[in-house]
Amino acid sequence: MDVLLALVEAYEEKLWPIDIDENFDPIDVLNHAIEEMGHTQAELADLLGSRSRASEILSRRRALTVEMIHKIGKAWKISADLLVRPYRVDHAA
Numbered sequence: 001m002d003v004l005l006a007l008v009e010a011y012e013e014k015l016w017p018i019d020i021d022e023n024f025d026p027i028d029v030l031n032h033a034i035e036e037m038g039h040t041q042a043e044l045a046d047l048l049g050s051r052s053r054a055s056e057i058l059s060r061r062r063a064l065t066v067e068m069i070h071k072i073g074k075a076w077k078i079s080a081d082l083l084v085r086p087y088r089v090d091h092a093a
Contacts, residue, residue, distance in 0.1 A: 025087035026064055030057070033076055047071045063089045 033039045045054040048068055056062035064072075069083040 025085055026069075026083045027058060027060060027087055029078060029082045030072070033078060037076070039076055043075075044072070047075055060088060060090045063087075 030044065034041060034044070041054055041058065042051070044057070045051040048054050048057065048071070053062065057064060057068070064083060069080055072078060073080045073083060
C-alpha cells in the first residue's frame with residue numbers, strides 16, 4: 001500500500017506541481033480559505049475568540065500567534081507552514 005501511495009503522490013506532483021509563490025503570505029492564505037474554500041469570517045472569529053480579533057488579523061492590524069495558527073490549521077486543514085511565514089502587520093497609531 002505504501003508503494004501505491006508513493007506512486008500516486010509522485011504522479012500528482014509531476015502533473016500538478018505545487019509552486020509555492022514567495023509573494024503570498026498567511027493573510028492571503030486566510031483570504032483564500034474564506035473566498036475559495038467555503039470558510040467564513042464568522043468561522044474565523046469563532047476560532048480566534050472574537051469578531052474584532054478576526055477583523056484585526058485580516059486587516060493586518062494584529063499578528064497571528066502560534067496558538068491561533070494551531071487552531072486555524074487544525075480546524076481548516078491548512079498546513080502550519082503556510083501560516084507561519086513572516087508578513088506585514090500595520091500597527092495602529
